[in-house]
Amino acid sequence: MDACSMEWYHWMALAALLFCKVLFIMYFIQIIKQGAPNDLAKSSGRVAKGVRYSYTAAMLPQNKESASLHLPTFTAGLIFHGGILISILSFVWFILTAIFGWVTPEIVPPLCCLCLMGAACCGVGILCKRVFKRALRALSCADDYLSTGIVTLFLLATAGYFYHSHPFPYYAIASLFFLWLPIGKTRHLLYFFAARYQLGFFYGRRGTWPQ
Numbered sequence: 001m002d003a004c005s006m007e008w009y010h011w012m013a014l015a016a017l018l019f020c021k022v023l024f025i026m027y028f029i030q031i032i033k034q035g036a037p038n039d040l041a042k043s044s045g046r047v048a049k050g051v052r053y054s055y056t057a058a059m060l061p062q063n064k065e066s067a068s069l070h071l072p073t074f075t076a077g078l079i080f081h082g083g084i085l086i087s088i089l090s091f092v093w094f095i096l097t098a099i100f101g102w103v104t105p106e107i108v109p110p111l112c113c114l115c116l117m118g119a120a121c122c123g124v125g126i127l128c129k130r131v132f133k134r135a136l137r138a139l140s141c142a143d144d145y146l147s148t149g150i151v152t153l154f155l156l157a158t159a160g161y162f163y164h165s166h167p168f169p170y171y172a173i174a175s176l177f178f179l180w181l182p183i184g185k186t187r188h189l190l191y192f193f194a195a196r197y198q199l200g201f202f203y204g205r206r207g208t209w210p211q
Contacts, residue, residue, distance in 0.1 A: 009171040010098055013091070016178035023182035024190055031194045036201060043205050050204010054196045058209065073129065076122035083119020084151060086112055087158040091174055094161065109162040116159040123152030147184040150177055 061067035067074045090112060096102060127148045130140045154177040161170040180186060203209035 013171040013174045016175035020178040045207030047204045050209040051200030053210040054200030080122040113159045120155040143185045
């Protein structure tokens with residue numbers, strides 16, 4: 001089919017994606033306007049090394065404050081975020097397929113579904129841990145539960161759509177995901193990179209990073 005014959009639910013999801021992109025662009029412009037951190041202390045290290053370390057070795061569990069003590073949860077988080085990336089790329093593929101009539105290679109659905117179901121299981125596990133573990137429950141707010149729940153639902157919907165489930169539920173859930181992405185805590189998709197840069201700038205300039 002061509003773009004003029006796309007169904008209304010395709011356009012609904014694309015409108016949600018456009019809303020998501022506009023808000024993220026606005027957030028990005030706000031970050032750029034802030035400029036680099038204004039550190040008045042005398043430099044005793046190199047910012048570039050600190051920034052590189054912040055995005056690489058500093059992300060390893062042994063270099064984090066508590067991740068090394070919770071390796072199963074850390075691993076589940078990595079799998080969960082990997083599934084999110086696969087879901088977003090799958091959405092793009094579904095839209096392009098709808099426009100150009102492309103055929104999905106036979107090997108793709110089982111591989112993607114395996115990854116997505118594994119990521120969804122991790123999402124459910126993370127959500128249950130927030131609900132049943134007292135320490136985490138005390139630190140959690142409604143946004144934590146909503147964000148994890150919406151993302152997990154999107155993972156499951158994407159896995160189902162690979163096997164030709166009805167398109168409307170999938171595109172409705174995809175629309176909800178893209179609408180929530182720049183509003184909930186999921187907007188750390190952008191702020192994560194800004195925060196890591198700021199950490200690398202500060203600790204690199206102070207000569208603390210790399211260790």
